[in-house]
Amino acid sequence: MSLVTQNGEYSQGIAITQKALNNNLDLLFNNHPDISTIDQKNGNDSLKGDLKWGNVSLPVKETNLQKVNYHCKFAHGTATIGGVTIPLKDWEFVFEVDIDRAVLEPSSATYRKLKEKIGRPGNYQISSLYLKFNNSKKEYVQKLSNLQGHEWTSEDQKTAFLELIQKWKVSDPLKDPGKTTLSHVWTTPNPGESAPLAPSFPPTAVVFQIYPWKYFDQIVYEGLDKGGNNVLVFLEMVLSQSLPNTLPLIQTHNFLEPPAHGAMLISSKVFWDAFLLRTQDALLNSINEYSCPYVNSVGLGESSRGVHLTGDFGVGGKLEPDQYLWRPEGGGYLYGWQKIINKKPSFDLSIGNGDLSFTAETSNKIVLAGSGGIYTGVNIYGVTKFSAGAGIYSGGQPKDDFNLSYSIEWGMQIALKSTDKRRVLNLVLDPARTGYYQVKRSIDKEALNKSLQKNLEDDLNSIAETNGKKAEVKFNELKERLKHALEEVALFVFPGKGTFFFKDPELHGETNDLYLHISYDG
Numbered sequence: 001m002s003l004v005t006q007n008g009e010y011s012q013g014i015a016i017t018q019k020a021l022n023n024n025l026d027l028l029f030n031n032h033p034d035i036s037t038i039d040q041k042n043g044n045d046s047l048k049g050d051l052k053w054g055n056v057s058l059p060v061k062e063t064n065l066q067k068v069n070y071h072c073k074f075a076h077g078t079a080t081i082g083g084v085t086i087p088l089k090d091w092e093f094v095f096e097v098d099i100d101r102a103v104l105e106p107s108s109a110t111y112r113k114l115k116e117k118i119g120r121p122g123n124y125q126i127s128s129l130y131l132k133f134n135n136s137k138k139e140y141v142q143k144l145s146n147l148q149g150h151e152w153t154s155e156d157q158k159t160a161f162l163e164l165i166q167k168w169k170v171s172d173p174l175k176d177p178g179k180t181t182l183s184h185v186w187t188t189p190n191p192g193e194s195a196p197l198a199p200s201f202p203p204t205a206v207v208f209q210i211y212p213w214k215y216f217d218q219i220v221y222e223g224l225d226k227g228g229n230n231v232l233v234f235l236e237m238v239l240s241q242s243l244p245n246t247l248p249l250i251q252t253h254n255f256l257e258p259p260a261h262g263a264m265l266i267s268s269k270v271f272w273d274a275f276l277l278r279t280q281d282a283l284l285n286s287i288n289e290y291s292c293p294y295v296n297s298v299g300l301g302e303s304s305r306g307v308h309l310t311g312d313f314g315v316g317g318k319l320e321p322d323q324y325l326w327r328p329e330g331g332g333y334l335y336g337w338q339k340i341i342n343k344k345p346s347f348d349l350s351i352g353n354g355d356l357s358f359t360a361e362t363s364n365k366i367v368l369a370g371s372g373g374i375y376t377g378v379n380i381y382g383v384t385k386f387s388a389g390a391g392i393y394s395g396g397q398p399k400d401d402f403n404l405s406y407s408i409e410w411g412m413q414i415a416l417k418s419t420d421k422r423r424v425l426n427l428v429l430d431p432a433r434t435g436y437y438q439v440k441r442s443i444d445k446e447a448l449n450k451s452l453q454k455n456l457e458d459d460l461n462s463i464a465e466t467n468g469k470k471a472e473v474k475f476n477e478l479k480e481r482l483k484h485a486l487e488e489v490a491l492f493v494f495p496g497k498g499t500f501f502f503k504d505p506e507l508h509g510e511t512n513d514l515y516l517h518i519s520y521d522g
């Protein structure tokens with residue numbers, strides 16, 4: 001599954017299976033008995049009957065991907081054509097119906113009810129995506145129909161029956177959209193009004209189409225039985241971006257796998273770039289700000305105890321905001337961030353002179369967390385290492401050299417959880433992983449002068465302990481800030497809130513898109 005097209009990428013896609021659509025239509029059928037009755041006349045011809053059910057199948061092999069096949073299952077009834085009575089008991093008559101979109105009036109009761117279910121401030125255009133029974137030519141689909149052995153006596157008889165079906169109308173969808181509505185879609189001209197405290201990325205533009213589901217044999221099936229996993233897809237844009245000039249969406253992979261009846265796919269550009277890695281009110285970028293190294297000064301000095309390491313360096317360096325940005329990486333990593341500082345001061349001591357090579361380097365990584373191809377979070381970890389190496393010379397000849405270093409290592413895991421009746425995504429710091437913090441010291445190459453060696457070890461331990469404690473305090477502050485931001489303020493509110501329930505969030509390993517299972521909200 002992919003939202004990428006040759007002319008751009010959709011922000012998010014919501015896919016509902018044919019099975020789920022029919023479950024919803026069954027509810028409408030039971031709640032509105034009048035739509036199960038047909039009573040039409042055309043001159044001397046008439047059609048009168050009651051339906052057991054009315055379901056749709058998605059003709060995904062056709063070129064018009066904004067229509068459905070409507071299956072009428074007659075409980076009983078008769079058609080009288082040219083004086084001949086035709087029994088309709090157990091007929092399954094199938095005809096094409098266009099899917100249309102009707103904008104609801106803000107003053108209507110349906111609009112007010114839906115806006116209340118959306119539950120957010122702002123102005124919305126809410127539309128009913130409905131079956132266009134009225135003023136639409138209903139093309140007969142003979143290959144899917146079952147007329148219980150009836151044979152048309154003539155083309156005129158079949159045409160007369162179709163003319164009666166053509167006259168079958170239901171309530172005006174603008175006045176009573178519930179009777180034939182497949183779903184509702186909504187957009188907003190001002191997404192900033194929708195979620196003042198939590199990014200929700202409400203849709204600002206939307207299109208729809210039907211989309212095939214391929215079995216393992218890569219064959220696409222249609223019809224009520226075998227075509228149950230074909231889907232109706234809503235393709236949406238956020239942040240006032242323009243829709244790609246591309247329909248239909250070309251199939252790459254299935255949108256979902258059974259027994260799921262619906263799925264939502266949110267582009268990595270939305271979930272990662274615009275949410276987790278955003279620059280304003282930074283979330284994950286604040287990790288790089290915390291761990292950024294700084295080196296104000298570094299060198300070797302002398303005192304009564306001999307040669308020792310001096311300097312002012314640690315973590316928490318200040319950069320421009322755009323310098324804390326994570327970058328996509330390969331090799332099994334999602335994103336990485338690195339900052340390297342090199343200093344090469346010279347020194348002149350009683351034991352000789354030489355050059356100091358000092359490096360402060362932070363390397364942070366983000367990787368998917370999970371197993372078996374199911375990723376339900378991310379691991380974030382980093383290492384900041386301070387390394388000093390020096391060569392001491394006397395009379396231009398090497399006299400001694402050494403290398404020493406210490407590193408600060410940390411890690412955390414952010415888990416994806418759906419909450420609030422499964423309409424909101426919490427990103428939760430996993431307690432089992434947030435305590436990963438340690439400081440390591442090492443003498444990578446010992447000095448020949450053991451007195452010098454002892455001084456350097458003492459200096460290294462002292463600096464590492466002092467800076468390590470400072471860094472740990474900042475790390476704990478960072479965890480608390482992220483915990484509050486992820487769990488309380490920076491919630492990711494799903495765009496379909498009030499229409500769908502969401503569950504089982506996971507990250508798609510190939511594209512880093514966010515994937516969720518969804519179901520109708522009552």
